[in-house]
Amino acid sequence: MASTAALTQVPLLLDHRMVEQHSLRRGEPKWLREARLEALDRFTPDAWPTGEEEEWRRFPLKDLPAGPIVSTLDHLPGIQFKLEPEATAAGVIFKGLLRASLDNPELVRSHIAPGDGIPSHAAFRALADALWSAGSSFVHVPAGVEVRQPLVLEKVWPAGDDAMLSRTIVVAERDSSVTLVEDLTSDGEAPRLAVPHVEVHAGAGARVTYVGIRRFAPGVLDLGFQRFRSARDSDLRSLNVFAGEGRSKVGIESDIEGDGAVVKLFGLVAAGDNQRIDVNSFQRVDGRSSQSDLLYLSALYERAKAIFYGLIRVEPTSHGTGSYQECRNMLLSPEAGADPIPVLEILTNDVVRCGHGATAGALGDEELFYAMSRGFDRDAAQQLLVHGFFRRVINELKDEHVRQRVLSAVRPRIGNIAEMGVLV
Amino acid sequence: MSSLKIRDLVVSVEGKTILNGIDLVIESGSVHAIMGPNGSGKSTLSLAIMGHPKYKIVRGQVLFDGVNLLKLPVDARARAGIFLAFQYPSAIPGVSVANFLRTAINARRAAPSADGAGEVKKNDMPIPQFRKLLAEKMKLLGIDDSFITRSVNDGFSGGEKKRLEILQMHMFQPRFAILDETDSGLDIDALKVVAEGIEAMRSPDVGMLLITHYERILRYVHPDFVHVLVDGRIVRTGGRELAAELESKGYDFVREALYAGRA
Secondary structure: OOOOOOOOOOOOOOOHHHHHHHHHHOOOOHHHHHHHHHHHHOOOHHHOOOOOOHHHOOOOOOOOOOOOOOOOOOOOOOOOOOOOHHHHHOOOEEEEHHHHHHHOHHHHHOOOOOOOOOHHHHHHHHHHHHHOOOOOEEEEEOOOOEOOOOEEEEEEEOOOOOOEEEEEEEEEOOOOEEEEEEEEEEOOOOOEEEEEEEEEEEOOOOEEEEEEEEEOOOOEEEOOEEEEEEOOOOEEEEEEEEOOOOEEEEEEEEEEOOOOOEEEEEEEEEEOOOOEEEEEEEEEEOOEOOEEEEEEEEEEOOOOEEEEEEEEEEOOOOEOEEEEEEEEEEEOOOOOEEEEEEEEEEOOOOEEEEEEEEEEEEOOHHHHHHHHOOOOOHHHHHHHHHHHHHHHHHOOOOOHHHHHHHHHHHHHHHOOOOOOOOOO | OOEEEEEEEEEEEOOEEEEEEEEEEEEOOOEEEEEOOOOOOHHHHHHHHHOOOOEEEEEEEEEEOOEEHHHOOHHHHHHHOEEEEOOOOOOEEEEEHHHHHHHHHHHHHOEOOOOOOOOOEOOOOOHHHHHHHHHHHHHHOOOOHHHHHOEEOOOOOHHHHHHHHHHHHHHHOOOEEEEEOOOOOOOHHHHHHHHHHHHHHOOOOOEEEEEEOOOHHHHOOOOOEEEEEEOOEEEEEEOHHHHHHHHHHOOHHHHHHHHHHHO
């Protein structure tokens, strides 16, 4: 078995014994241990980003947190897997990943294989898949079952310097419907690595919403990855909210694998201090009449920087698809910056629409003046305009509780002036 | 009784002088109309009073009950009781009309701390009271319910934008209102509704300055005084009949008379 301990290119030490011990200590079944070791095999020097990859050019991978890569924390305190009784009765599974592996081995086994996705993120996927620990979760919705209430996971990592490596696997079978909200928080201020690895499978005709809210503490280096797979006629929506105080470099891949699938990828970034939020997305558009649209909005304060590198690839096997990528950045301080880089690869002539839009700029003087002429001071006027800017994405959320959760996450940055009068 | 006194106001934009010494006194209870050709400085006057950052005050004062407004930030002018109905109102996507109105009312009711730096003391209007007030004003202005859930001026027609300006004026109850070409771009039905909204604001406690290019709106809103602004100066002042004269003879006759008089 390959060990990376001797390899100078890879700054993290990780070996077979470490992974095996981690699994044994947790009392995991053999097949799960084997899945972890299979993931470890992907953690090779070649997988580690060199910085030459387009996705990694603007995010230097230096000063990795020195804390332990293996966490002995098996459960996050206070985490609850609340499920409505009808969903339980219909066979919906909503559990910690280890619990699900023990209770429903046949289901987890078929989805536990190490995740694929954007090649330059392979090392971090492998890391999470080999050493996932507390906060990992599994959702399975049987065919035709509609989970009405959003599933909400409040994941709070206690203070420490151990890595926060987790897997989230969501499987929505044919014609099912589910919303999962993951609210990720960490305590303490020690430098620390986080790799939340999320995989969402929307089966044929399934309707899936995934909302990931990041409120990591300062000092956290978040190298998460998400992959969304859409079967024919499915409707998949995701919203990532970057509302924490750490640094993030997150890869997002959306693969359309059937006709008539609809994908909407939303993002909100509310960052300040010296934060760097770097997202790279890959929208693979395939099938007949499928649609994939991305909308990321950033409000950047102080010296924060948002980087967005997004690629749409319209496959040669696709027909009549529509896709778009839009990235808007509001710079709320002269030192804030944004670097939106859209790329389109259209490999067929049979396209209905494919495009991109990217902007970065300060608040408009006319809009500020208009709001101030109504009695808002400058700070309140700015809050109002940022709130309105974010509403474009927040209003896409159907559930009012989820909307409120997102608002509460961004409130520390964007303020609440516009909420105090919420009527409609 | 309040009064707005404009004294020797000279304003420039990007180095070019637009207003060349305006003197005007408006007492509460009266409606003054300012008419003038394009480029005469009408909008500059309204935006300078409100405090648009693009307009530089070269000299002069605008005293509102003795306080020089020109020394105050824009929001403080609004809270002092000045309202400007914009010729081109800005859109605020994502903020509903209802939310905007209520938040603005509460911002106006909040008392700034004594030293200007501490916590602002809130004095929010209770929601039932707000709803009642809004319903009354919407009824008065013939505004449909669906209007208030839309984002402020976002995708609004010209007429809808002007109607929202008038609704805001009624909701905020200012002591002094400036209406900057509120009649422009309106068809006759919309003009009547907007004019009725302006007339309904008239009271002994409110002063108004109505800025217009055309005499048309003055058939519905009857000013006490009409001033003619040409090349950044008020060149004539009269009553309602002056507007009719302008309408029949055009602005050239004023200009000709002005420059002939100087020659």
